[in-house]
Amino acid sequence: MVKNAFLLAGGYQALGRTLPTSIRLEVKTRDAGKCQVCGKTGTDIDHIDGSSADLDNLQLLCADCHHAKTATNLVPASEEQRAWLLALNLTRVMPPKPALLADDQNEWQHAWRGLKTARKQRLLDYLTTAGIPAKGLKTRIDMINARDKWAPTATRRAVTQFEEDDPIVDWSWKAGKGLRPDLNS
Numbered sequence: 001m002v003k004n005a006f007l008l009a010g011g012y013q014a015l016g017r018t019l020p021t022s023i024r025l026e027v028k029t030r031d032a033g034k035c036q037v038c039g040k041t042g043t044d045i046d047h048i049d050g051s052s053a054d055l056d057n058l059q060l061l062c063a064d065c066h067h068a069k070t071a072t073n074l075v076p077a078s079e080e081q082r083a084w085l086l087a088l089n090l091t092r093v094m095p096p097k098p099a100l101l102a103d104d105q106n107e108w109q110h111a112w113r114g115l116k117t118a119r120k121q122r123l124l125d126y127l128t129t130a131g132i133p134a135k136g137l138k139t140r141i142d143m144i145n146a147r148d149k150w151a152p153t154a155t156r157r158a159v160t161q162f163e164e165d166d167p168i169v170d171w172s173w174k175a176g177k178g179l180r181p182d183l184n185s
Contacts, residue, residue: 019045019053031060038065 019027027045035042042060046069049057061069077085091099098104101111123143127134132150137143 019058023053023055023058026055027058027060030055034060035062035065036060037069038062040064 024045028042031042033042034040036059040062043063044061044066046059046061046066047053047057048059092103098107102108120140120143123140124134124137127137127143127147130147130150132146134143134146137146
């Protein structure tokens with residue numbers, strides 16, 4: 001039931017609700033390791049209202065109380081939503097062959113690291129071809145920041161598409177041959 005609710009809501013925004021270890025420890029210490037509803041040993045940090053990581057918005061709950069609190073916020077799905085969930089289950093969750101690589105949990109566990117590494121390498125290749133110094137850039141965000149620092153804003157807007165669908169970019173525009181790169185298919 002909770003998984004279906006997250007699907008209908010567009011997914012669970014885990015990254016936006018992830019708490020640093022220091023805040024998690026502070027909440028556990030403040031709440032003396034006890035569930036703030038029933039007094040059992042607390043296991044889950046709960047956002048009381050919304051996604052704010054402010055200490056006043058966090059409490060320690062046991063798994064049972066956390067699940068019960070989550071369930072109180074759930075409402076029955078409409079007919080349209082139930083139809084969409086059924087279609088999603090039939091086409092993406094239960095088919096004999098996964099529709100997308102990410103639909104196969106076993107295969108995805110092995111594939112995503114390779115895909116991430118390949119995407120990072122393509123970005124490094126783009127930077128190198130464009131003449132942007134890439135030495136010492138370890139993360140993708142470091143590379144994007146280096147590109148943004150190097151490329152003028154108007155030019156940068158013209159090349160942002162490669163981040164969305166990763167086409168091969170011809171960086172000849174850098175030599176003054178135009179502000180819009182040619183995208184090769």
